[in-house]
Amino acid sequence: GAVVSQHPSRVICKSGTSVKIECRSLDFQATTMFWYRQFPKQSLMLMATSNEGSKATYEQGVEKDKFLINHASLTLSTLTVTSAHPEDSSFYICSAKDRSSGANVLTFGAGSRLTVL
Amino acid sequence: SQQGEEDPQALSIQEGENATMNCSYKTSINNLQWYRQNSGRGLVHLILIRSNEREKHSGRLRVTLDTSKKSSSLLITASRAADTASYFCATANTNAGKSTFGDGTTLTVKP
Numbered sequence: 328g329a330v331v332s333q334h335p336s337r338v339i340c341k342s343g344t345s346v347k348i349e350c351r352s353l354d355f356q357a358t359t360m361f362w363y364r365q366f367p368k369q370s371l372m373l374m375a376t377s378n379e380g381s382k383a384t385y386e387q388g389v390e391k392d393k394f395l396i397n398h399a400s401l402t403l404s405t406l407t408v409t410s411a412h413p414e415d416s417s418f419y420i421c422s423a424k425d426r427s428s429g430a431n432v433l434t435f436g437a438g439s440r441l442t443v444l
Numbered sequence: 445s446q447q448g449e450e451d452p453q454a455l456s457i458q459e460g461e462n463a464t465m466n467c468s469y470k471t472s473i474n475n476l477q478w479y480r481q482n483s484g485r486g487l488v489h490l491i492l493i494r495s496n497e498r499e500k501h502s503g504r505l506r507v508t509l510d511t512s513k514k515s516s517s518l519l520i521t522a523s524r525a526a527d528t529a530s531y532f533c534a535t536a537n538t539n540a541g542k543s544t545f546g547d548g549t550t551l552t553v554k555p
Contacts, residue, residue, distance in 0.1 A: 333486070359541050370532060371487070371545045420486050424541035431475050431536045433543065435486035 329355050331423050333436025340411055341444055347407045348439045350421035356401040357423035361433070362394070365418040377404040401426070411443040449546050450533060456552040463520040465549040467533030468513075474537050476509055478518050481530045481548070490518075490531075525555040 330353040340346050350360055358379045363371040375396050376384040383396035393415075395407040404423075408415050418440050422433040450467050457463055467476070475494045479487040493500045493509045493516065500507045506519040520527055530550045534543035 331486075361541065368550075370547045373542070373544070376542060418484070422487070422541075430492060431477065431538070431541060431543065432489050432492055433477075433479075433487075433534075433541060435479075435488070437486045438484070440484070 329423075329425055329434040331421065331434045331436040333421055333439055335439055336437060337440045337442075339442045339444065342412050343410055345407055345409045346411055346441060347405055348419055348421075348441075350404045350406070350423070350436050352402045352423045352425075352434070355423075355425040355427065355434075357404075358401060358426045360398060360404040360421055360423045362396060362404070362406050363420045363422070365420060365438075367418075371420060374406075408441065411441070413443045416441055416443045450531070450549045452549060453547065454550045454552070456554065457523060459523060459525055459553055459555050461523055461553075463523050463527070463551055463553070465518045465531050465551070467516045467518070467546050469516075469533075469535045469544075469546075470514065471535075472537060473511075473535045475535075476507075476516050477534045477536070477543065478505075478507060478516075479532045479534060479545075481532065483529075487532065520551075523551075523553045525553050527551060527553050 332351045360377040362374045374389045377398040379398045385391045398404040420438040422435045477492045478490045481487045504521045509516045530548045532548045533546045536543040
């Protein structure tokens with residue numbers, strides 16, 4: 328079945344540094360990937376839609392300069408949290424839709440837990 | 445209230461019992477999906493039901509959809525301790541992948 332690899336699974340960084348999270352579709356091509364943020368015991372909040380070869384579409388209230396998204400190939404999207412602060416600490420999850428699939432089924436990465444000190 | 449609300453928020457049952465979770469939504473949809481999330485992990489797709497379908501089965505899972513009431517239910521029969529997880533419904537108005545997730549139901553199955 329479809330597999331999405333997300334890396335790193337955990338990252339701890341100092342305030343002011345930038346952190347990059349990768350999301351790879353391993354056995355399918357994804358023209359669209361999605362990035363979410365999840366707070367403890369809460370639902371997923373869609374941050375942005377990553378489109379291969381074009382600019383990402385950000386949801387209202389999400390700072391595009393803070394959360395940089397790059398989708399340079401059909402199998403890789405990256406989320407960079409720039410100048411991270413403690414309030415950016417969260418669980419970040421990506422998902423991808425198989426471009427060859429007509430159904431609306433998303434395959435999720437395992438998530439990345441970011442802790443900003 | 446946001447699109448895709450589940451109830452109950454938390455459900456605790458004994459192994460072998462059935463678990464029923466409900467999801468309500470507000471806008472028109474193309475399809476509705478149910479996902480499962482183990483603690484600290486990503487989501488796993490369980491089942492998708494299209495707007496023109498009323499019921500769907502997959503193993504021990506049964507999903508119903510009532511578009512007139514804008515609601516869906518997920519039934520897990522003969523639950524197992526390994527079913528302990530959070531369950532989310534997600535709605536979409538296209539097949540493009542963008543879905544809105546509900547608040548989730550945390551299910552605990554006691555052995």
